[in-house]
Structures are given as C-alpha cells and as structure tokens.
Amino acid sequence: MKTTYWAMLLMLLPSMAYTQTTEKENNFSMSIQIRPRAEYRNGALVPRNEGEEPAGFINNRARLSMEYKRSDLQMKISAQHVGVWGQDPQIDKNGRFIMNEAWAKLNFGKGFFAQLGRQSLVYDDERILGGLDWNIAGRYHDALKLGYANKNNQLHLILAFNQNDETKIGGTYYQAGAQPYKNMQTLWYHYTPDQAPFGASLLFMNLGLETGDAATKTSHTRYLQTMGTYLTYKNSGWNVDGAFYYQTGKNQKAVKVSAFMASLQAAYAIDKTWTVVASADYLSGSNGSGDKYKAFNPLYGTHHKFYGAMDYFYASDFVSGYAPGLFDKRLGVRFRASDKVDMDLNYHHFSTAAKLSGLKKALGSEMDYQINWSVMKDVKLSAGYSIMRGTETMDIVKGGNHKSWQDWGWVSVNINPRVLFVKW
Numbered sequence: 001m002k003t004t005y006w007a008m009l010l011m012l013l014p015s016m017a018y019t020q021t022t023e024k025e026n027n028f029s030m031s032i033q034i035r036p037r038a039e040y041r042n043g044a045l046v047p048r049n050e051g052e053e054p055a056g057f058i059n060n061r062a063r064l065s066m067e068y069k070r071s072d073l074q075m076k077i078s079a080q081h082v083g084v085w086g087q088d089p090q091i092d093k094n095g096r097f098i099m100n101e102a103w104a105k106l107n108f109g110k111g112f113f114a115q116l117g118r119q120s121l122v123y124d125d126e127r128i129l130g131g132l133d134w135n136i137a138g139r140y141h142d143a144l145k146l147g148y149a150n151k152n153n154q155l156h157l158i159l160a161f162n163q164n165d166e167t168k169i170g171g172t173y174y175q176a177g178a179q180p181y182k183n184m185q186t187l188w189y190h191y192t193p194d195q196a197p198f199g200a201s202l203l204f205m206n207l208g209l210e211t212g213d214a215a216t217k218t219s220h221t222r223y224l225q226t227m228g229t230y231l232t233y234k235n236s237g238w239n240v241d242g243a244f245y246y247q248t249g250k251n252q253k254a255v256k257v258s259a260f261m262a263s264l265q266a267a268y269a270i271d272k273t274w275t276v277v278a279s280a281d282y283l284s285g286s287n288g289s290g291d292k293y294k295a296f297n298p299l300y301g302t303h304h305k306f307y308g309a310m311d312y313f314y315a316s317d318f319v320s321g322y323a324p325g326l327f328d329k330r331l332g333v334r335f336r337a338s339d340k341v342d343m344d345l346n347y348h349h350f351s352t353a354a355k356l357s358g359l360k361k362a363l364g365s366e367m368d369y370q371i372n373w374s375v376m377k378d379v380k381l382s383a384g385y386s387i388m389r390g391t392e393t394m395d396i397v398k399g400g401n402h403k404s405w406q407d408w409g410w411v412s413v414n415i416n417p418r419v420l421f422v423k424w
Helices: 005-014 392-398
Strands: 027-042 053-069 075-085 095-111 112-119 141-149 153-161 185-190 198-213 218-234 238-250 255-271 274-283 327-336 340-353 362-376 379-390 404-416 420-421
Touching: 053 404, 379 392
Parallel strands: none
Antiparallel strands: 027 053, 027 404, 027 420, 053 075, 075 095, 095 112, 112 141, 141 153, 153 185, 185 198, 198 218, 218 238, 238 255, 255 274, 274 327, 327 340, 340 362, 362 379, 379 404
C-alpha cells in the first residue's frame, strides 16, 4: 500500500473556509522546566538476580518552551536537554540540545483547525496515545492533525508519514531509534452531552509497520488496525471510566492479529480528604499456538500510569519469545493531607492473560507509594517507593530471580515557571 498524503492534504485544506481575524491581541508565553529525579533501582523495569548490585543515578530534564497565540494562529517551539548527571564532560563541545516540539496550529474559524509539526498526541486516559511525561524525554510524533470542535463534539484526523532521510529514488524506513512506524492514520471522536456526567470517545488507528534490510534496500509494510471506545462517568462522589480496544490486521512478522484489551476503573471520594479506587486491566496474550497472534499491543500510551510504577509491563519487554498478556487488578487509596500535600498507596496483583504450558498464571504483587508536596508556586517535590514480590512464572517471562528482594525508590523536583506576555 502506497500512501500519498500530501496530495490529499492539498485537496482538503482549501476546502476549509479561512476566516480573517480582526483580533489584534497577541499572546506570547515562555516556560522553563528543570526536573531532576534521583532513582535507586534494585529490580525496577526487570527483576534482578540474586547477588546483583543495585543501581543509582540522577537523571535530568532541562526544557525551554515558547508559545505564540492569537485568534487564528498558535505556534509552539520547545527544546530540551535530557540525560544523567555526570554523562556530559565539564567542557562539552557536543551538546545534546534537541527540539522536542515544533508545531503550528491554524484556526480557520467555525471550529476547524490544522496542526502540523512535531507534537505530543495525548488522547483520553492515554491508554493508546499518551505524552509519557514520566519518561525523561517524553513522547512526540511528526504529524498533521486536522480537526473540528464545538460545544459537544470533537473530531480529529491525524496523518503521519515517516522516512529516514530525503531520498532520491524509492526509499525505505526501518531505522532503529527513529519513529516506530512508517505511516499512521488515526480518527478520534469525542462527545460530551449538555449537563450530563457522561463522556464518550471513539478511536480508529491504522498503522503501517515496516521491516526491511538496509543492505539490499528492500522493505515490507504490514498494516495493523486498532479500534475501540473510552467511556467516562462523573458525579459528586464517583469517577468511573472504562475502555475496550480491538486489534486486527498483521504485525511486523506478517502474522495475522486478533487481540483485545479491556479496562475498568472506579474511584469514590469518601470526603475531601480520602478517596478509594479499584481497577482491572486485561490485555490479551499469546501462548504461541494457533495461526493468529493474540497479544494486544498498547502502542504509544503512557504505560507507567497503569501497570504498576516499577514498569515491568509494556514499559519494558518480556523475555524474547513470550507475549503472555496481562491481567492487572488494583486497589488503592488517596489521602489529601492539605492543599499542598497528597499521597497515594496502590496494590497490584498481576497474572498472565494467556495460559502458558507448565506455568501458573500468577506473576506476583506490587505495592506502590507516592507523596507529592507543592513546596511553593511552580515548585513540586515528589517521592515514591515500590516493592515487587514475583513468582516462578515471572522468572520465566521477565527474567531475574523472584526469591531476590525487588524494590525501587525515587525523589523528584519539578521546577516549572511560566510567564505570559499579552502586549500588542
């Protein structure tokens, strides 16, 4: 399948009525973020083996963002330096200051807009498309977003086409470390009724995933489709949301895919101080049998947000050859000590979704604690500690030794002031 996006865009864009603005007010804002995070890893991301020493480091994000806005035009440029303390020499001639966002949004009037460039794609609860702000670098896409919005409805069409470099003839795309897909077409719709506690979203994504051989300059693109819905309900005490997504098409190995995921979360505010929460996430898995691949891929979501803070699942890989899926059950409590201090305690029980030959489904349990303190305006201090108690099945699908103590702790300071200029 060959995709000719730009010819299509030339036909789409002129059809949108452009409204010349009479607004003369221009807004310019600037934000600066310094976010160091110290981590102690003694089994984070992957279980450790007995006798392995823990790791410790301090990573840091330094980000400068500038944004211009008027009624018909909005632009943002953001650059960041990310890394670990001590990674760069004191006298550094090869800095790693990169552009993480660079986009322009054109407002055509009557709710129509087009946003193009390097941008973050954050939708619904970030299950499939998320900003991944926990990661030191975040997640960004090179894309064109066409949209419409009114009081009750939002509709976005996202188009992307990726390539290694400017090419002369043909060309392939399978460079490690670059964008993970050759092309993408995503349609998202959200409905919010008047004076009602409900909300609903629909999503359809078609991904072109490429494999190839750089030496022979041959490539193959397989197409994977993901479709589903996200529903919310809120009132004075309850906050309930759920999602269901189905995947079909083919994966990069040209194997037919039939996979799904379902999630349900319910939080109840007992009072202004205490909230209890329960959730269940089920992502189908594959045991290697059958002619279809049944392991659901949550793609480009913010996985740290859902499947345990130690990032054993989807933020890091299973051992090669295993894709057992995940069934995650969570119970938690939130405590708001004051306007400046809050904390969370969550218990997760993990098991595989697919039954693996000769193994029990149970993977283990994780306990996560986090505290946040707003020290002053634009300055937030956070800390957390987690432990994981795994099983023999965890050893097989993730590695390590479940008899070894697995824990992880961290402390982070987020300094992020923003200055707004409204002048001319």
